[in-house]
Amino acid sequence: MITPTDLRASPNALARHYSRFRVGERLLLTGHSHQAWPDVAVEGQLEAFDDAARHVDAKWERAMAKAAEVAESLAGLLGDDSAEITLGSNTHELVVRFLSALDLRGRPRLVTTDGEFHTLRRQLSRLAEEGIDVVRVPASPVETLAERLAAEVDGRTGAVLTSSVMFETSRIVPGLGDVAATCAEHETELLVDVYHALGVVPVSLDAMGLRDAWVVGGGYKYLQLGEGNCFLRLPPHADRFRPAVTGWFAEFAALRDEPDPSRVRYPAGAARFAGSTYDPTSHYRAARVLRFHTQHGLTPEFLRDVSLHQVTLLARAFDDLDIPEDVLSRDRSAPREACGGFLALRGPGASALHDALADRGVYTDCRGHYLRFGPAPYLSDAQLRDAMAVLGEVIRLR
Structure with a gap:
């Protein structure tokens, strides 16, 4: 070893x-932007091509098995083996689906920090232009950031969106469990971005007090998975939400049923926030790289x-x-x-x-x-x- x-x-x-x-x-x-891929990543890419060539449209059963393998590994990295994980090509599409599930008419207030990655920074800025009340809490000093975020939560707040490791400064945000507790008191959702933690800072959602939080992240950086390997971890109460931005993969298991034109149906679990057709090569590559990490004790x-x-x-x-x-x-x-x-x-x-x-x-x-x-x-x-x-x-x- x-x-x-x-x-x-x-x-x-x-x-x-x-x-x-x-x-x-x-x-x-x-490394903070893009780590190299191990050579075995090529094996995953070639396997994806071979499955497509051999099985054509029937490849999806194998592709979804790879996706499930990746989701299982990500759940383990979050310290939550039973986690419901929705995969996506990037965090933006997952964040947009999350935002579309919120009651922004009744709770038109979003609380975030001024130190977020571009995904949140740009999208929330655009929503602010459309009339959503976006509160940006200064990221520094990080020692009091959780306390200051929690202080901004009220009955009009739809969600708090923050990172666990600040993208600009590298500082770990302490006390996010206290933010989660405050959000629970006000029935406000909490989304935590762990993109800059996974693969370099161990994460345990239970230990961090984030069992009821939505968690977004990806593998392009420290996990060495390459593009197309992002995820949204759903909290236990996620089945109460109906994202307005929804892809047809959310009803993949019921495609042979007659659709009800008067009501869009949602499955339970991770598929509730699923998107649509994607390039599964990323999951083949990720599965192989994650196995490499296990084999080498990483x-x-x-x-x-x-x-x-x-x-x-x-x-x-x-x-x-x-x-x-x-x-x-x-x-x-x-x-x-x-x-x-x-x-x-x-x-x-x-x-x-x-x-x-x-x-x-x-x-x-x-x-x-x-x-x-x-x-x-x-x-x-x-x-x-x-x-x-x-x-x-x-x-x-x-």
Whole structure:
């Protein structure tokens, strides 16, 4: 079994399994945006093609078995083996279905933060233009964010929508269980985005007090599943909702029945929020990658240990550069355990630094004033130090 020490060495013990992405030759610090896929992902893609070629329209039975395998694995990663999981190509389509199930006429108020990923940021901004009362609570300071979110909940609030790890800053949001309790008192729905946690910060919905929350996320980032692998975890009371945006897969099991033109029927469970025809290749790929993780012992706890080591190393290497605070800085107010899987560096020239690093073969990601270094388990310690050294060179040349 691979150990954390094996991953710190050069070459990294996992790197050979990611040869198609050439992770041993490139400095891919894009982990917060897009991690490399292991080579076995190709096996899943080819299996999807072979099933389509062999079975044509009868492929869907096999495709749905793959989808069920992926959903089962995701439920395990949420610490909720009995979870009802609706799969989708992206979080946006799932969030839209969730929003369409709310009584926004009777409760036209949505509470969120000003630090959300584009999916929520853009869609909620557009709804605000149409008259929905969207309250944006400042994401900082994160220590009091849950308390401030809860304080905004009232009888007109349809839902609270927030992340468990903030997309810009990497800070883990504490106290979301308290938000869930307040939402329950007001019969308000709570949707939590765990996209930036799964695969790098262990999640247990029961331990977090989120059993009755809606949970959205995906595998494009830390889970290495590639595009098309997002999900909505339904809470136990989800069968009370009838999403207005609904796909015909929601009645897949009853297609031979005569439809009732006067009333749209909904099944119980995950299919209630299902969409329509999709490319099942993503689920074949995801199922194979998730099996690879199991085979190599890449559990949430193991990956968390690896991530903490890698981000701590990057932070120390950054500090050693002694860069002026007005050029680039990092948050030193919290221990590394209070953060997710990337190092957030803040400065007015973050975008230009991102481009200059890419020109020198160091791939990161950025948003606004934040430059993010996102390590991954297939990178060695030497690669992380090399990447940070290039940052120092770029700044000195400015």
